[in-house]
Amino acid sequence: MNRKYRKTIIAGNWKMNTLPSEVKSLFAAVKASCGRAAWCRMVLCVPYTHIQQAVKATRDCRISVGAQNLHQSPHGAYTGEVSAPMLKDLGVKYVIVGHSERRQYYGETDVSVREKTLAALEAGLRPIVCVGETLQQRDLGVTNELVTLQVATLLAALDSHSVRKVVFAYEPVWAIGTGRTATAEQAQEVCALIRALLRKSFGTVVARSVPILYGGSMNASNAKELLAMGDVDGGLIGGASLKPEEYAEIVRAANQ
Ligand code: PGA
Numbered sequence: 001m002n003r004k005y006r007k008t009i010i011a012g013n014w015k016m017n018t019l020p021s022e023v024k025s026l027f028a029a030v031k032a033s034c035g036r037a038a039w040c041r042m043v044l045c046v047p048y049t050h051i052q053q054a055v056k057a058t059r060d061c062r063i064s065v066g067a068q069n070l071h072q073s074p075h076g077a078y079t080g081e082v083s084a085p086m087l088k089d090l091g092v093k094y095v096i097v098g099h100s101e102r103r104q105y106y107g108e109t110d111v112s113v114r115e116k117t118l119a120a121l122e123a124g125l126r127p128i129v130c131v132g133e134t135l136q137q138r139d140l141g142v143t144n145e146l147v148t149l150q151v152a153t154l155l156a157a158l159d160s161h162s163v164r165k166v167v168f169a170y171e172p173v174w175a176i177g178t179g180r181t182a183t184a185e186q187a188q189e190v191c192a193l194i195r196a197l198l199r200k201s202f203g204t205v206v207a208r209s210v211p212i213l214y215g216g217s218m219n220a221s222n223a224k225e226l227l228a229m230g231d232v233d234g235g236l237i238g239g240a241s242l243k244p245e246e247y248a249e250i251v252r253a254a255n256q
Pocket of ligand 1 (some may be wrong): 102215
């Protein structure tokens with residue numbers, strides 16, 4: 001974290017879990033346990049079906065609601081899809097783009113991630129853009145090359161104004177949902193690489209203003225160590241964000 005230049009973001013990703021009828025009580029539990037988080041932004045990325053209720057539940061607090069995906073077109077004949085203006089209209093503030101599960105199961109590529117990021121920005125949403133290597137890629141020693149390609153494909157389409165609205169999330173695929181967290185040093189190394197790429201394209205002032213999160217089995221017991229790293233500006237948290245107490249613990253770690 002580096003509070004001088006950027007806010008810490010603790011973002012939960014509920015994935016395809018929980019029911020709309022549970023939203024009210026889950027948010028009440030999160031609100032009760034989180035208290036005032038002066039130093040960090042709290043974001044919960046919920047399924048589309050939960051958004052309206054989540055926005056309602058967060059009217060009186062500082063938790064922002066995020067979505068987990070969007071379509072790259074603002075409207076049109078795309079049966080079953082949801083666009084950025086629709087999310088914006090509901091009161092959504094953030095949207096996850098290019099999560100590894102979407103890359104793996106739904107064929108998302110660096111190019112579609114770029115299109116979706118631009119669509120989110122155009123609508124006034126803050127995209128949380130996920131990048132990261134598989135275990136095979138790490139073992140082959142190509143992590144830096146891979147992440148550079150993922151990030152550079154996007155940066156080429158942004159300017160110094162729009163990039164300030166982007167949040168990056170480094171999520172090594174082998175750490176997601178596996179209980180196997182990257183070490184704080186591994187997380188820092190790749191987050192620093194992403195910042196170096198930002199610096200190269202847009203200069204120091206812009207690069208130091210962009211939040212870069214770590215994601216992959218982050219929980220209450222490892223959050224403090226990960227967040228102590230200078231270029232790790234928060235977390236994108238899956239499993240642990242479904243437990244309000246645990247999410248609150250991570251928020252507390254970010255506020256210490
Ligand atoms: P996890 O998921 O915390 O359950 O590993 C992280 C993510 O997929 O964003």
